[in-house]
Amino acid sequence: MSSHHIVRDDQEPALIIANGEACSAELLGQLLEWSPLVIVLDSAIERVLELGIKIDVLLGDFDRGFDADYYKERQYPIEIVYAPNQEKTDLEKAFDYLIEKEHKAANVIWATGKRADHTITNITNIVAYRNKLKIVILDDHSKVFLLPSSFEKWYPQNTILSLIPIGKVSGISTQNLFYPLQEEVLTIGYRTGSSNHVTQDGIVSITHNEGDLLLMECWD
Template structure:
């Protein structure tokens, strides 16, 4: 299999699975589909086939019948998501969507958020998606348009984020500080279609929540 320069990559991990339509819609716009170890089983259950299965293979066992290329990387200093992202970077991926990086074990979710920070600078965009939220690290100056009454949460991934100013949110901040254990920015609401978020120092994570009861 020959993979040349590509732009859009979808990675499926072994956490809580996305809705099948979420995954299939993302795959319509992707150039490469990577399953991180046990994510291959989720792909199979949804009737889709990855091009690459990569990991330490403690969850997935090679059958020899795969259409995918199976890459066994036994390195215990990196988790399966790190392995998948490193592969995507090596193949010149630019925009990466990761499903299944959250849910199940909380320690795995926290580790994957750390991996998000680790690899964020290597791609033009790196986004986690699940049934409930779209999650990514914010640039220092960020603006977007969202439906009114969309739930938006901000989380100081670096522990403390300074100089936070928001517009278009119900609970506004002006040059404020978010710090774990002191003040967080969870469960805010959009009051305008256009929102703007600025921060001066630290790593600020945003959760944009879907309106879903599933």
């Protein structure tokens, strides 16, 4: 796979490659084309190297034996970031790195599938970065991101949209969804907005008053 496209001034989202289920080559190629910076978590490095991807940053706690010179030779120039904090996942450490470097957004792949605990943690942890970093988690079947209090986007008819609350979310209202909500409450484990869909081609509007609400754009 060719090296990624460099975008001036880091205006496009950085790309973080975690260590879950691999996505399609098509999706990976699309994201690499517009990513000014590619970060790989150390647990995924060998899988990524096999794909011939140019890596900018290798980040992790490197707790399984690590030869920095080996990766510097294969990926020169590369920044190796040692992040030993055991209170955070490697993905969270990558988010922290981007915030420190004043990046504004990140796309994340290989963060779902495989272990369910990792998938749930990776998806739900993005709420802690509200107002710090715009994060989108993608795989071949979904796109997941945290909603602002007021959200509008054009979608084609029958697009599957799921509203997933992290904890309790109140005052949710929607327009142009088949199962409408009007000043309602969703609570994880009790009531969510899973598998809703767009009524007709056009703008979908979603607002909420309090809480952290994820939107999942889904396709089979």
